[in-house]
Each structure stands twice: as C-alpha cells, then as structure tokens.
Amino acid sequence: MKFPKAHTLKEIAEIIGSEFVGDDVFPVFGMNEIHVVEEGDIVFVDHPKYYDKALQSKASVVLINKKVECPEGKALLISDDPFRDFNRLTRHFKPFQTAGASVSDTAEIGEGTIIQPNVFIGNHVKIGKNCLIHPNVTIYDNCIIGNNVTIHAGTVLGADAFYYKKRPEGFDKLLSGGRVVIEDHVDIGASCTIDRGVTGDTTIKEGSKLDNQIQVGHDTVIGKKCLIASHVGIAGCVVIEDEVTLWGQVGITSGATIGTKAVILAQSGVAKSLEGHTTYFGSPAEEAREKLKQMAHVKKIPEILEKLKKN
Amino acid sequence: MKFPKAHTLKEIAEIIGSEFVGDDVFPVFGMNEIHVVEEGDIVFVDHPKYYDKALQSKASVVLINKKVECPEGKALLISDDPFRDFNRLTRHFKPFQTAGASVSDTAEIGEGTIIQPNVFIGNHVKIGKNCLIHPNVTIYDNCIIGNNVTIHAGTVLGADAFYYKKRPEGFDKLLSGGRVVIEDHVDIGASCTIDRGVTGDTTIKEGSKLDNQIQVGHDTVIGKKCLIASHVGIAGCVVIEDEVTLWGQVGITSGATIGTKAVILAQSGVAKSLEGHTTYFGSPAEEAREKLKQMAHVKKIPEILEKLKKN
Amino acid sequence: MKFPKAHTLKEIAEIIGSEFVGDDVFPVFGMNEIHVVEEGDIVFVDHPKYYDKALQSKASVVLINKKVECPEGKALLISDDPFRDFNRLTRHFKPFQTAGASVSDTAEIGEGTIIQPNVFIGNHVKIGKNCLIHPNVTIYDNCIIGNNVTIHAGTVLGADAFYYKKRPEGFDKLLSGGRVVIEDHVDIGASCTIDRGVTGDTTIKEGSKLDNQIQVGHDTVIGKKCLIASHVGIAGCVVIEDEVTLWGQVGITSGATIGTKAVILAQSGVAKSLEGHTTYFGSPAEEAREKLKQMAHVKKIPEILEKLKKN
Structure with missing residues (x-):
C-alpha cells in the first residue's frame, strides 16, 4: 500500500519507535511484501535466511532485526521485532473503521x-x-x-x-x-x-x-x-x-x-x-x-x- | 423454460432477427438444453460436430448456424451466432429484475x-x-x-x-x-x-x-x-x-x-x-x-x- | 447438553412415554453422545453391536431398544425407537425459536x-x-x-x-x-x-x-x-x-x-x-x-x- 503522502524515514522511525540507518529526510512512500515491493517502499525481514533477498529487493527501506551494512541508496529501520513493527505501521496507516450502514457513505x-x-x-x-x-x-x-x-x-x-x-x-x-x-x-x-x-x-x-x-x-x-x-x-x-x-x-x-x-x-x-x-x-x-x-x-x-x- | 404462452416460429424469428425454415405459425412453447429438451422447445447448436445430435433431439426447433436439411415435423432458425441469439431469447423472456425488498412482493x-x-x-x-x-x-x-x-x-x-x-x-x-x-x-x-x-x-x-x-x-x-x-x-x-x-x-x-x-x-x-x-x-x-x-x-x-x- | 435443572428418571420416562429400569427419583442431568457423555447424562443406542459400549460408557442412563441387564448404579429407558425418543427429548429441552430481529434480545x-x-x-x-x-x-x-x-x-x-x-x-x-x-x-x-x-x-x-x-x-x-x-x-x-x-x-x-x-x-x-x-x-x-x-x-x-x- 502507498501512504496518503510521502513520509520521511525519521517520521516512520518515530511511529514504531525504532533506530534507523539513513538520512533523516530519506523519503518513504509506502510498504509492501517482498514479491511485489516497489522503489520507495518498506519491506520487512526477520530471518537471516531472507536478509539478502530483502536487502537486494526493490524496496528502498528494509525493516530488519540486525544492524547489517546498508546497501547504497537504501535505508534501514532496526527493530527487535520487525513483524510487530510492520503491523504497527499497517495499523497506523489503515486503521479498522466500523461501518454504520450496509453501504458506507464513503463508498x-x-x-x-x-x-x-x-x-x-x-x-x-x-x-x-x-x-x-x-x-x-x-x-x-x-x-x-x-x-x-x-x-x-x-x-x-x-x-x-x-x-x-x-x-x-x-x-x-x-x-x-x-x-x-x-x-x-x-x-x-x-x-x-x-x-x-x-x-x-x-x-x-x-x-x-x-x-x-x-x-x-x-x-x-x-x-x-x-x-x-x-x-x-x-x-x-x-x-x-x-x-x-x-x-x-x-x-x-x-x-x-x-x-x-x-x-x-x-x-x-x-x-x-x-x-x-x-x-x-x-x-x-x-x-x-x-x-x-x-x-x-x-x-x-x-x-x-x-x-x-x-x- | 416454457414461455408464458405459445409463440409462432415467425414471432421468435423476429425477436432475434433471423431467417427460419418452417411454417410461419409453427408453434414454439419454450427453450431448453439438449439433454433435457422437450417437444415444442428450441435448442441451439453452433458446432457441426453436434448438428446431428441437435437435429435428432426432442427439440421441435433448432437454432443453428447452417442452413441444413430440416427434419420432418421440425423447424429451423438460421443464425450466424446461435449462442448470441439463444441469449437474446433468454433476455426477452426472463429479463433480470431488481428487487426492492428482501422478500419480493411477487414471492x-x-x-x-x-x-x-x-x-x-x-x-x-x-x-x-x-x-x-x-x-x-x-x-x-x-x-x-x-x-x-x-x-x-x-x-x-x-x-x-x-x-x-x-x-x-x-x-x-x-x-x-x-x-x-x-x-x-x-x-x-x-x-x-x-x-x-x-x-x-x-x-x-x-x-x-x-x-x-x-x-x-x-x-x-x-x-x-x-x-x-x-x-x-x-x-x-x-x-x-x-x-x-x-x-x-x-x-x-x-x-x-x-x-x-x-x-x-x-x-x-x-x-x-x-x-x-x-x-x-x-x-x-x-x-x-x-x-x-x-x-x-x-x-x-x-x-x-x-x-x-x-x- | 445439560437440562436447565435436574429431572428424575420418572419425569424423563413420562416425556417420551417409555418404560424404565431404575429408581423413580434417579437423577438425570442432561443428554449427550457417547464419545463425550458424562456421569448423570442420558445416551442412546439402537444397535446390539453398540450395546456394550453404551452400557459401559460414563452415561448414567441408557436409552435402549432392549430390556438388557442394568449395570450397577445406572438406569435404563426402554424404547422401541431410541433415535425417535432421543429427538423427543432434544425437542422438549431445546425447542426451535424464531428470531424477530437480527440480534436477539436474549443475546x-x-x-x-x-x-x-x-x-x-x-x-x-x-x-x-x-x-x-x-x-x-x-x-x-x-x-x-x-x-x-x-x-x-x-x-x-x-x-x-x-x-x-x-x-x-x-x-x-x-x-x-x-x-x-x-x-x-x-x-x-x-x-x-x-x-x-x-x-x-x-x-x-x-x-x-x-x-x-x-x-x-x-x-x-x-x-x-x-x-x-x-x-x-x-x-x-x-x-x-x-x-x-x-x-x-x-x-x-x-x-x-x-x-x-x-x-x-x-x-x-x-x-x-x-x-x-x-x-x-x-x-x-x-x-x-x-x-x-x-x-x-x-x-x-x-x-x-x-x-x-x-x-
């Protein structure tokens, strides 16, 4: 998914309370899974077996549980639990809304x-x-x-x-x-x-x-x-x-x-x-x-x- | 399906804009698929492989894409696209109606x-x-x-x-x-x-x-x-x-x-x-x-x- | 299922109109199927092949279609059709209720x-x-x-x-x-x-x-x-x-x-x-x-x- 507007790496890191590697104003446009991720997006990885795949993917930001070397032109978000923090971002950008009617007003x-x-x-x-x-x-x-x-x-x-x-x-x-x-x-x-x-x-x-x-x-x-x-x-x-x-x-x-x-x-x-x-x-x-x-x-x-x- | 009332072959041919072989007032009572078709019904066929099966079925009218010899006691509707014209007849006799309530008034x-x-x-x-x-x-x-x-x-x-x-x-x-x-x-x-x-x-x-x-x-x-x-x-x-x-x-x-x-x-x-x-x-x-x-x-x-x- | 309150063997026998073997006031607490039945419950059996399994189960009352010897501490309900009478009990204790609304008042x-x-x-x-x-x-x-x-x-x-x-x-x-x-x-x-x-x-x-x-x-x-x-x-x-x-x-x-x-x-x-x-x-x-x-x-x-x- 794309965010409603671009965010800086620092803003994203603050949402999940994590460290980061990269420029404060490194732009982040969305988040996605590895097989469809695009430039500008965050991807997450929490198993060393898949580190390389994530770091070499099209993702611009890798949410990862180890401070590895950051590939050229990319950024890292360092988290003890990337799965949990990926969920935090989803919850932040797509909160569940109850519907008051059978057809929502916003449809x-x-x-x-x-x-x-x-x-x-x-x-x-x-x-x-x-x-x-x-x-x-x-x-x-x-x-x-x-x-x-x-x-x-x-x-x-x-x-x-x-x-x-x-x-x-x-x-x-x-x-x-x-x-x-x-x-x-x-x-x-x-x-x-x-x-x-x-x-x-x-x-x-x-x-x-x-x-x-x-x-x-x-x-x-x-x-x-x-x-x-x-x-x-x-x-x-x-x-x-x-x-x-x-x-x-x-x-x-x-x-x-x-x-x-x-x-x-x-x-x-x-x-x-x-x-x-x-x-x-x-x-x-x-x-x-x-x-x-x-x-x-x-x-x-x-x-x-x-x-x-x-x- | 049976039509609400019997129609003449000519009336049916006018609905789909096709030629026909048979008497103007040859009566048509309904339409159906080949394995359950009954006397008085239209069946459609658009592949030479199945011509014989359709012509020898119980159907009284065969909607077909070739002017073949018409079996005794039957009639033909000649169409360049029998599939499309069978659909036209279905649409004519059973139009989709929207329902305004959860239980229709006509139920x-x-x-x-x-x-x-x-x-x-x-x-x-x-x-x-x-x-x-x-x-x-x-x-x-x-x-x-x-x-x-x-x-x-x-x-x-x-x-x-x-x-x-x-x-x-x-x-x-x-x-x-x-x-x-x-x-x-x-x-x-x-x-x-x-x-x-x-x-x-x-x-x-x-x-x-x-x-x-x-x-x-x-x-x-x-x-x-x-x-x-x-x-x-x-x-x-x-x-x-x-x-x-x-x-x-x-x-x-x-x-x-x-x-x-x-x-x-x-x-x-x-x-x-x-x-x-x-x-x-x-x-x-x-x-x-x-x-x-x-x-x-x-x-x-x-x-x-x-x-x-x-x- | 457990009954809303304990019933006597005689009361149960009257609901289904059957004979019984055991004390009039033998207490019955519920009914269940054989693989999960508990003490105090009725189980039903209508095939000689499964008589022993039912009689030796945890059930306290066996609804059965033959007057067999009653195991110590248990009771029998004798019926010509235990399946039918088990259904009668279910119908008695859990009658089907229609719901007037999408969420029942009793939920x-x-x-x-x-x-x-x-x-x-x-x-x-x-x-x-x-x-x-x-x-x-x-x-x-x-x-x-x-x-x-x-x-x-x-x-x-x-x-x-x-x-x-x-x-x-x-x-x-x-x-x-x-x-x-x-x-x-x-x-x-x-x-x-x-x-x-x-x-x-x-x-x-x-x-x-x-x-x-x-x-x-x-x-x-x-x-x-x-x-x-x-x-x-x-x-x-x-x-x-x-x-x-x-x-x-x-x-x-x-x-x-x-x-x-x-x-x-x-x-x-x-x-x-x-x-x-x-x-x-x-x-x-x-x-x-x-x-x-x-x-x-x-x-x-x-x-x-x-x-x-x-x-």
Missing part, C-alpha cells in the same frame, strides 16, 4: 450499477459502472471494482490474509491493510472468498471468470481471461498468468506461478510453479499424459508379480 | 414456513408449507421450493450457470433463465450453492439431504433420498439417480450420470458416468476394492526391485 | 465487541469482549464465543448436524440441540461452517486460527493453537488435539483423532486416527516420506517392465 458506486439487498459495502470502496452485486455479498473497506463486473450472492471480498507468526504465547497475526482489485468484465460466482493483500493488492484481471466457492489468498494475482471452476483453492502470493484454466477442486500452493494458457485438471494439487501451454493432472500435479501413464502402469503390477513368480 | 410463501432475518427472496419465488429458511440465505428469482424443506444459513439458490463461450475478445456468457426446483422434505446445509438451469431446471428431488458447502451446477438433477456430504462439487448437466451417497469432497464432472444406490467414497473424482449399486473410490474413481488393491500393489514395488536385482 | 454481547451490519445473532448467544464479527455472519441460538475472537464475513456457526437415520420411508433427522463453543483468541475466516453438537458442543479451543471456507462437523473438538487452511473439511465427532496443522483441502473422516502437533499436507484424506508429531500426505493419508517414496516407486515400473522383457 463510490458507478452509474448503472445495481446493488441487491443485504449487501455490505465498506469504507472507501469504489465500484465502477454497470456492475451487478447480488444479495448478501460483503465487500470490505478499500476494495476496488471495475466496470461490468458481476458478483454473485454470498461472496466475500477483502477478508484478512491468513498469515500468522508463531510466538511462544500463540499465533501473532500479520495485519492486512491491502486491497482487493477486480478489473473490468470479471464474473465472480456465489460464496467465493477473495482475501485482501497484506499491504499490497489481491488482483483479478480483466475478463476472468470464477465459478462458486473459490478461495483466493492474499496478494495473489490472477491474469486476464482465466477460467476457474468451483471449489478451487488458491493460496496467498500466487501468480496465475493469462488465459489459465483451473478445473474443479484444484489446489495451488503459496508462492507458485502458473504459466500462460496452462490447464490444470480437476482435483489436481499444485506444489510448485508450472510452465504455461501445458495440461497437468494429479496431486502433486504433473504433465497430464505422463501422470495418466503412471496410473496405467500401476495396473500392470499384478502381471509383473506373476512373471516374477514364474522366473 | 409466494406457504403456511407455517419460517423466514429468518436477512434472507433474500427474489421475484416469483414459490416456497411451500412448513419450510425453515435460516438467516442470510439468498433465493434468486423464479426458484421453486416444496413443503417441509430446511435451508441453512448462507446458502445461495439460483446463481447463474458457469457457462461461457470463448470469443476472440473474451468470454461470452450464456445467460441463465432457468430455475432451481427443490422438492419436498429436502434439507440443504449452510453455505451451499445450487445454480439455476440455463433455460431448464436444476432439481433436487424428494427427501434428499445435503450437508454444508456443496456446489451443484446448472441443469443438474439429483434424485430422491440421496445423501451428499460436505464440500462435494457437482458440475453442470449431471444426473444423480435415486439413493446415491456421495461422501466429503467428491467431485463429479459435467454431463456424467451416477446410477441408483451408487456410493462414492470421500475425495473421489468422477470423470465419467458410473453404474449404480457399486462403491467407488479414487481420482479418477474406480470400483473401490479394485482401487484399494492397486494402492496395495504399489507397496510391493520395492520387493519387486529387490528380486530383479538378484536375478 | 449477550461483551464490551468492546463490534458487530458489523447484516449479522444474525440468535437467542441466548453469548459473545465475549473485544470480538469483531464481520458482515453477514450467522450465529445460531445458544452459541458461546469467548474474548478477542474475530469471525469473518459469511461464516455460519451452529447449523444442524448432518446426521440421519435411514428409515423405509426416508431419512429421519437426529435433531441438534447442542452448541458451538469458540474459545478466546480464535480467528475464523470467511464463509466457514461450524455445525452445532447434537446434544453436546462443537468446540474450537483457545488460540486456534481457521482460514476461509472450512467445514467443521457436529461435536468435533479442535484443540489449542491449531492452524487450519482453506477448504478443509472435518467431519463430525472428530478430535483434533493441540497445535495440529491442516493444510488446504484436507478431509478428515468422522470419529478420527489427530494427535498433538501432527501436520497433514494439502489435499490429504484422513480415513482413521493418526499419531501426533508426524507429517502425513495422500488420500488415504500415510506418513509423508513413505507416501512420497511410493509415488517415486511408481515411476520405476516402465524400467521394471523393460527388465522383465529382457529376462
């Missing part, structure tokens, strides 16, 4: 858009033109919806990321200050759940069509003209490129990238990134013909056992 | 039926006697519910079919003008989604019981006294015969028929029609004992490799 | 708790302090929620158990008079469904975190600090011990126990109880490395066939 609804009964639309939501939002849909604060979008009953846009840090006293939640962004001509079925980004966006691009009861995790990006069938579960930080087809009950693990025009057959489980222009099947998913061949091979085992008995 | 609710708070009931919905509709349920226009039906919270009846045609500029949606029909003594759990038929009905027959979070696609028919567990996903145009049991997270592909008293074990994936009176397991599903035997055989491979090393 | 809501729009809260629900209940959530009668609990939009707590007895004329439903109990610091995602106990409680213990679209069946107990990912389906009467992790789309069969700190990988299907401190995978689930080894072995079959051809 903007475009011309020709129909909002059916019992819909909840949170603060600062923007919905474009000629959309149809069916009953009992929930749209959390700050979500952005384009033109000609249909959302069926019971769907939830913008619930929190499922992202926790294990502490001795229990799970500590990474706060979600990001958004859900739905582009033009997207259809979303009934009872889907699309979580907001932690500080970035969960995005569904132009012309993609989702069936019912689909789960899309935080910060995931779904490309253009994708077709996604019922009960598909897509974890957080996934990238689905354009024109991908996912059939029913497919699951995709966190952080994976699915290449353009890939087709993933029903009930497959994707445990790693997959190339485009290919059809996959199985749990874990492999190239479909190869997987089906393996299944056919299993049926030859009795024959193999028979032969070995004779030998 | 009929039977004696003894309890509607809990925050339920949405669309236009022309009929609900029988002694039903219990729990909070936050959404029932779209034209759905029909029998007597002694229970529907748990958050369930959605009548969302649109997930049915798109790929066009160069993006997905084109087949409009849904059909209904959901729930017969007597059916129980539906929480957060289920039962899509309407495209122009026909999605039907759940007498005495069937559905658990939570079940997806039932457009035009699917579920027989009497079926038992369906949580997270089952049934695609469109499926026929589940009577007294079938589907355990948790089972998936069934579009167009399949599951025979009477079949039992499908949890997480199975059904990729084709299955005979009744049999238990199935696996993804893809096979007869259960056979499948379990195959799994046991896999465990013998290390022993086989050992033997081969010795030989 | 208690703690200080600092925020209830967002379109939430339904049933009769006698108790919600603790500093909870956040997002829009379109449904909480059925008698549910108990602790402090610092977050429940995301569209979630349903307390729908009926999916529990039917097959009778010649159709399925007969076991009525649900139990509760859902959510302890402190639990987070529940969007569009989850947590069913009430039949006469006992479905419990989620302190500090556990649930993602979206999760199903939890009746009378199931989820331990402390568990982490459960999206689309997981947990059947009824399951015991998940503390600090268990269930990844996406896992399914767990009725009655299973999952030991402390077990990890079950995505899409696994659990068909029996599993030891703790172990990672599992597959459908049916086995120890994960063993299962992955089996999958690797399958890929060696072509090589085996090749060798056998040479021999």
Whole structure:
C-alpha cells in the first residue's frame, strides 16, 4: 500500500519507535511484501535466511532485526521485532473503521450499477459502472471494482490474509491493510472468498471468470481471461498468468506461478510453479499424459508379480 | 423454460432477427438444453460436430448456424451466432429484475414456513408449507421450493450457470433463465450453492439431504433420498439417480450420470458416468476394492526391485 | 447438553412415554453422545453391536431398544425407537425459536465487541469482549464465543448436524440441540461452517486460527493453537488435539483423532486416527516420506517392465 503522502524515514522511525540507518529526510512512500515491493517502499525481514533477498529487493527501506551494512541508496529501520513493527505501521496507516450502514457513505458506486439487498459495502470502496452485486455479498473497506463486473450472492471480498507468526504465547497475526482489485468484465460466482493483500493488492484481471466457492489468498494475482471452476483453492502470493484454466477442486500452493494458457485438471494439487501451454493432472500435479501413464502402469503390477513368480 | 404462452416460429424469428425454415405459425412453447429438451422447445447448436445430435433431439426447433436439411415435423432458425441469439431469447423472456425488498412482493410463501432475518427472496419465488429458511440465505428469482424443506444459513439458490463461450475478445456468457426446483422434505446445509438451469431446471428431488458447502451446477438433477456430504462439487448437466451417497469432497464432472444406490467414497473424482449399486473410490474413481488393491500393489514395488536385482 | 435443572428418571420416562429400569427419583442431568457423555447424562443406542459400549460408557442412563441387564448404579429407558425418543427429548429441552430481529434480545454481547451490519445473532448467544464479527455472519441460538475472537464475513456457526437415520420411508433427522463453543483468541475466516453438537458442543479451543471456507462437523473438538487452511473439511465427532496443522483441502473422516502437533499436507484424506508429531500426505493419508517414496516407486515400473522383457 502507498501512504496518503510521502513520509520521511525519521517520521516512520518515530511511529514504531525504532533506530534507523539513513538520512533523516530519506523519503518513504509506502510498504509492501517482498514479491511485489516497489522503489520507495518498506519491506520487512526477520530471518537471516531472507536478509539478502530483502536487502537486494526493490524496496528502498528494509525493516530488519540486525544492524547489517546498508546497501547504497537504501535505508534501514532496526527493530527487535520487525513483524510487530510492520503491523504497527499497517495499523497506523489503515486503521479498522466500523461501518454504520450496509453501504458506507464513503463508498463510490458507478452509474448503472445495481446493488441487491443485504449487501455490505465498506469504507472507501469504489465500484465502477454497470456492475451487478447480488444479495448478501460483503465487500470490505478499500476494495476496488471495475466496470461490468458481476458478483454473485454470498461472496466475500477483502477478508484478512491468513498469515500468522508463531510466538511462544500463540499465533501473532500479520495485519492486512491491502486491497482487493477486480478489473473490468470479471464474473465472480456465489460464496467465493477473495482475501485482501497484506499491504499490497489481491488482483483479478480483466475478463476472468470464477465459478462458486473459490478461495483466493492474499496478494495473489490472477491474469486476464482465466477460467476457474468451483471449489478451487488458491493460496496467498500466487501468480496465475493469462488465459489459465483451473478445473474443479484444484489446489495451488503459496508462492507458485502458473504459466500462460496452462490447464490444470480437476482435483489436481499444485506444489510448485508450472510452465504455461501445458495440461497437468494429479496431486502433486504433473504433465497430464505422463501422470495418466503412471496410473496405467500401476495396473500392470499384478502381471509383473506373476512373471516374477514364474522366473 | 416454457414461455408464458405459445409463440409462432415467425414471432421468435423476429425477436432475434433471423431467417427460419418452417411454417410461419409453427408453434414454439419454450427453450431448453439438449439433454433435457422437450417437444415444442428450441435448442441451439453452433458446432457441426453436434448438428446431428441437435437435429435428432426432442427439440421441435433448432437454432443453428447452417442452413441444413430440416427434419420432418421440425423447424429451423438460421443464425450466424446461435449462442448470441439463444441469449437474446433468454433476455426477452426472463429479463433480470431488481428487487426492492428482501422478500419480493411477487414471492409466494406457504403456511407455517419460517423466514429468518436477512434472507433474500427474489421475484416469483414459490416456497411451500412448513419450510425453515435460516438467516442470510439468498433465493434468486423464479426458484421453486416444496413443503417441509430446511435451508441453512448462507446458502445461495439460483446463481447463474458457469457457462461461457470463448470469443476472440473474451468470454461470452450464456445467460441463465432457468430455475432451481427443490422438492419436498429436502434439507440443504449452510453455505451451499445450487445454480439455476440455463433455460431448464436444476432439481433436487424428494427427501434428499445435503450437508454444508456443496456446489451443484446448472441443469443438474439429483434424485430422491440421496445423501451428499460436505464440500462435494457437482458440475453442470449431471444426473444423480435415486439413493446415491456421495461422501466429503467428491467431485463429479459435467454431463456424467451416477446410477441408483451408487456410493462414492470421500475425495473421489468422477470423470465419467458410473453404474449404480457399486462403491467407488479414487481420482479418477474406480470400483473401490479394485482401487484399494492397486494402492496395495504399489507397496510391493520395492520387493519387486529387490528380486530383479538378484536375478 | 445439560437440562436447565435436574429431572428424575420418572419425569424423563413420562416425556417420551417409555418404560424404565431404575429408581423413580434417579437423577438425570442432561443428554449427550457417547464419545463425550458424562456421569448423570442420558445416551442412546439402537444397535446390539453398540450395546456394550453404551452400557459401559460414563452415561448414567441408557436409552435402549432392549430390556438388557442394568449395570450397577445406572438406569435404563426402554424404547422401541431410541433415535425417535432421543429427538423427543432434544425437542422438549431445546425447542426451535424464531428470531424477530437480527440480534436477539436474549443475546449477550461483551464490551468492546463490534458487530458489523447484516449479522444474525440468535437467542441466548453469548459473545465475549473485544470480538469483531464481520458482515453477514450467522450465529445460531445458544452459541458461546469467548474474548478477542474475530469471525469473518459469511461464516455460519451452529447449523444442524448432518446426521440421519435411514428409515423405509426416508431419512429421519437426529435433531441438534447442542452448541458451538469458540474459545478466546480464535480467528475464523470467511464463509466457514461450524455445525452445532447434537446434544453436546462443537468446540474450537483457545488460540486456534481457521482460514476461509472450512467445514467443521457436529461435536468435533479442535484443540489449542491449531492452524487450519482453506477448504478443509472435518467431519463430525472428530478430535483434533493441540497445535495440529491442516493444510488446504484436507478431509478428515468422522470419529478420527489427530494427535498433538501432527501436520497433514494439502489435499490429504484422513480415513482413521493418526499419531501426533508426524507429517502425513495422500488420500488415504500415510506418513509423508513413505507416501512420497511410493509415488517415486511408481515411476520405476516402465524400467521394471523393460527388465522383465529382457529376462
């Protein structure tokens, strides 16, 4: 997420009460997660294993739990608990607001858009033109919806990321200050759940069509003209490129990238990134013909056992 | 769906601006999809591969993109884009109406039926006697519910079919003008989604019981006294015969028929029609004992490799 | 469930019109299912296969369909249909009440708790302090929620158990008079469904975190600090011990126990109880490395066939 206006490094450090390495007036424009972070943003890291990745990312400011050497042109915020302090910043810039009505006064609804009964639309939501939002849909604060979008009953846009840090006293939640962004001509079925980004966006691009009861995790990006069938579960930080087809009950693990025009057959489980222009099947998913061949091979085992008995 | 009154072939051709083959006053009573179409109805076909199937179906009128020979006793509507013109007819006979209240004035609710708070009931919905509709349920226009039906919270009846045609500029949606029909003594759990038929009905027959979070696609028919567990996903145009049991997270592909008293074990994936009176397991599903035997055989491979090393 | 006050055996027998074996004033405090029944409670049994289990359980009163010998210190209720009469008792002590408002007058809501729009809260629900209940959530009668609990939009707590007895004329439903109990610091995602106990409680213990679209069946107990990912389906009467992790789309069969700190990988299907401190995978689930080894072995079959051809 971007801050409402640029802040100085010193101002940010004061919000979280931390030391910093860098110029007092080093400008800070926002905060984000590592796989989508941009120049001007803060990223956080609290494990030495990921220090290099964070320091070499596009982030201009690294919120870190060790006073490491600061890369040229960047700044550091030094904290004993970067997770906690990243949450402090989210809370500071995106405080939770209760809504007094089913459609918030601060929401903007475009011309020709129909909002059916019992819909909840949170603060600062923007919905474009000629959309149809069916009953009992929930749209959390700050979500952005384009033109000609249909959302069926019971769907939830913008619930929190499922992202926790294990502490001795229990799970500590990474706060979600990001958004859900739905582009033009997207259809979303009934009872889907699309979580907001932690500080970035969960995005569904132009012309993609989702069936019912689909789960899309935080910060995931779904490309253009994708077709996604019922009960598909897509974890957080996934990238689905354009024109991908996912059939029913497919699951995709966190952080994976699915290449353009890939087709993933029903009930497959994707445990790693997959190339485009290919059809996959199985749990874990492999190239479909190869997987089906393996299944056919299993049926030859009795024959193999028979032969070995004779030998 | 049936039209409110019979129309002549000429009237229908004027609505979509098409040529036709047949008598001006050839009567047309409705429209439907090929697997449930009845005499008097229009069916559409836009691929030569399916021409014969459509022309030989029970449909009396075939909306087609080639001037083929017209079968005896039937009529043709000739269109450069039958998909688009089928949508035009759906839009003409079942226009989308917004609802001004949570329970539409045109809905009929039977004696003894309890509607809990925050339920949405669309236009022309009929609900029988002694039903219990729990909070936050959404029932779209034209759905029909029998007597002694229970529907748990958050369930959605009548969302649109997930049915798109790929066009160069993006997905084109087949409009849904059909209904959901729930017969007597059916129980539906929480957060289920039962899509309407495209122009026909999605039907759940007498005495069937559905658990939570079940997806039932457009035009699917579920027989009497079926038992369906949580997270089952049934695609469109499926026929589940009577007294079938589907355990948790089972998936069934579009167009399949599951025979009477079949039992499908949890997480199975059904990729084709299955005979009744049999238990199935696996993804893809096979007869259960056979499948379990195959799994046991896999465990013998290390022993086989050992033997081969010795030989 | 416990009755509002203690009743005598004779009073209970009169409610259901049954014979009894035991003292007229034998005290009865409540009713429950066999795996959680306590001293003072009634349990029911209607199949000789389970007679011994019921008679030797902690239950003080056994509602049974045969005049067996009564164990020392216990009492019997003799019924030609214990299932029907157990339902009669549930109906007597927990009658269904309609709610006239979205938040029942008899609900208690703690200080600092925020209830967002379109939430339904049933009769006698108790919600603790500093909870956040997002829009379109449904909480059925008698549910108990602790402090610092977050429940995301569209979630349903307390729908009926999916529990039917097959009778010649159709399925007969076991009525649900139990509760859902959510302890402190639990987070529940969007569009989850947590069913009430039949006469006992479905419990989620302190500090556990649930993602979206999760199903939890009746009378199931989820331990402390568990982490459960999206689309997981947990059947009824399951015991998940503390600090268990269930990844996406896992399914767990009725009655299973999952030991402390077990990890079950995505899409696994659990068909029996599993030891703790172990990672599992597959459908049916086995120890994960063993299962992955089996999958690797399958890929060696072509090589085996090749060798056998040479021999």
